[in-house]
Amino acid sequence: MPTPQRKIGSGFGATSTAAEVLAGAGLSGKLAVVTGGYSGIGLETTRVLAAAGARVVVPARRRTIAVEALTGIADVEVDDLDLADLDGVRAFADRFLATGRTIDILITSAAIMANPETRVGPGWEAQFAINHLGHFALVNRLWAAIAPGGRVVSVSSRGHHFSGIRWDDVHFGHGYDKWQAYGQAKTANVLFAVRLDELARDRDVRAFALHPGRIDTNLVRFLTREELIELGVRDTDGNVIGETKTPQQGAATQVWAATAPQLAGMGGVYCEDCDIAEPAPADSARVGVRDYAIDPEQAARLWDYSAELTGVNAFA
Numbered sequence: 001m002p003t004p005q006r007k008i009g010s011g012f013g014a015t016s017t018a019a020e021v022l023a024g025a026g027l028s029g030k031l032a033v034v035t036g037g038y039s040g041i042g043l044e045t046t047r048v049l050a051a052a053g054a055r056v057v058v059p060a061r062r063r064t065i066a067v068e069a070l071t072g073i074a075d076v077e078v079d080d081l082d083l084a085d086l087d088g089v090r091a092f093a094d095r096f097l098a099t100g101r102t103i104d105i106l107i108t109s110a111a112i113m114a115n116p117e118t119r120v121g122p123g124w125e126a127q128f129a130i131n132h133l134g135h136f137a138l139v140n141r142l143w144a145a146i147a148p149g150g151r152v153v154s155v156s157s158r159g160h161h162f163s164g165i166r167w168d169d170v171h172f173g174h175g176y177d178k179w180q181a182y183g184q185a186k187t188a189n190v191l192f193a194v195r196l197d198e199l200a201r202d203r204d205v206r207a208f209a210l211h212p213g214r215i216d217t218n219l220v221r222f223l224t225r226e227e228l229i230e231l232g233v234r235d236t237d238g239n240v241i242g243e244t245k246t247p248q249q250g251a252a253t254q255v256w257a258a259t260a261p262q263l264a265g266m267g268g269v270y271c272e273d274c275d276i277a278e279p280a281p282a283d284s285a286r287v288g289v290r291d292y293a294i295d296p297e298q299a300a301r302l303w304d305y306s307a308e309l310t311g312v313n314a315f316a
Contacts, residue, residue, distance in 0.1 A: 003266040005279055005294060010262055012274035014213065014243075018048040018251035021274060025259055028053035032258070033096075033103055033142070035059055035081065035135065036110030038066035041155075041212055044251035045107060049258075050075050054105070059092050059138075061110075083110060083134025084120040086310055093141035102147040105258045108135040108189075109155045117176040124309070125171040127181045132188035136306045139196065143314035152196060152207040153257045156189035156270065156293075158214075161280070163187060164292040165302060187293045188302060190270050195299035197268030199315045206267030208257040209293075213273070214243060215250035270294060 012021055032049050036042035037058035046056050050073050059081030060066035066078045081092040111131045118126035124133065139152060146152070162183025166172075172181055193209035200207065256274045257263065269276050270289040280288035292298060307313035 002296075003269045003276070005269055005276060005289060007275045007278060008262060010256065010260065010275045012252065012256060014245070014273040015249055016252045016256075016274050017246075017248040018044055018255040019051070019248065021252050021256045022048050022052045022259065025052050027104075027259070030054040030104040031057065031101055032105035032107065033057045033059065034105075034107045034109055035083070035138070036155075037107075038062075038069040038078070041215060041247050041250040041254070042107075042109040043069055044247045045109060045255055046070065046076060047073055048251065048255060049105070057096070081138075083130045083138070084126065086121065086134070086137055089134060089137045090141060090312075093138065096142065097145055101145065102150075103142060103145050104147050104150050105153070106139060106142065106146060106150070107153040107155065107254055107258055108139070109254065110135075111155065111157075111185075113157075113159070114178040114182050116178070117172070123171065125176075125181055127178075127185040128170060128188065131185040132192065133306055133310055135189075136192060137310040137312050139192075140307075140310075140312045140314040146200075146205055148204040150205045151258050151263075151267075152193070152200075152205065153254050154189045154193040154196075154207065154209045155254055156193075156209045156211060157182075157186040158211045158272070158286045159183050160186040160190055160211075160293050161286040161290055164290070165191070165298060167301075170305075187290070188306075190289065190293040191295075191299040191302045192306075193270075194268045194294055194296060195303040198296065198299070199303075201267060206263070208263070208267060209270045210253045210257055211270070211272040211277070212250045212253050213245040215245045215247060268294075 032054045037046040050056050056076045059079050061082045070076050082088045120126050120129045159182050163180040190209040193207040197207040278288045280290050
């Protein structure tokens with residue numbers, strides 16, 4: 001049966017940190033792959049997983065910067081990966097598979113947000129291509145290495161409220177809107193987890209999606225000072241304000257989804273504030289999860305479309 005989209009009372013909340021979520025957890029002998037694991041909430045995720053005993057592989061587009069950011073953290077290795085380059089995705093996966101190791105935790109944390117119109121590959125809109133298609137190809141190519149009992153965590157956002165999948169113009173061939181493009185990509189992240197969980201649960205691999213919270217990290221690099229003020233992230237003096245989480249708090253929900261014993265036997269749900277989220281009310285101000293983001297028919301359609309575009313489907 002599908003996991004209900006309702007709170008389970010995790011004991012954690014919006015201000016919990018990733019370290020608090022993992023307090024007392026022993027991950028010795030476990031291996032995690034964390035995309036974006038050298039910046040923002042990804043860096044904190046890498047830090048706490050390694051501190052709990054896991055070996056963490058961080059695939060990075062900017063290898064030199066990643067190595068510098070991760071210096072001093074034990075049991076971490078860096079490899080090359082550009083999610084916009086599907087040949088590079090295949091090369092990384094092939095290198096990993098050749099090691100014969102298995103993956104217990106796979107967190108797709110890398111992302112771009114609200115960038116100027118950019119095309120990658122054969123003309124794909126960059127936010128959809130990098131945030132979704134690159135990760136879709138990566139997980140499918142690594143599927144043979146994901147251990148039974150493993151978890152795949154797809155980092156989405158409350159931004160999924162901005163747009164469902166625009167089936168009539170996925171790649172914005174008729175006018176680009178950076179926030180709709182971001183919303184579509186984040187909806188795709190949720191639908192990916194819904195469908196992967198359905199396909200993988202017979203092998204005891206479960207998938208989750210989540211909103212990490214509003215966090216002032218390098219993800220906002222494409223936004224102007226005026227936009228950050230309008231969004232309520234910073235004041236006119238440039239100070240962080242409002243309900244903005246620290247990176248330590250922002251990493252908590254993805255770490256919780258990846259490790260929480262309370263989620264045993266569950267999957268295919270969208271989480272926020274270290275718990276399963278409730279469905280969004282009709283008058284929602286971007287709270288909870290939209291119906292279109294957890295629709296299994298939409299999830300299956302997106303999976304097939306993504307497999308067609310990337311040429312990879314581990315479940316074909």
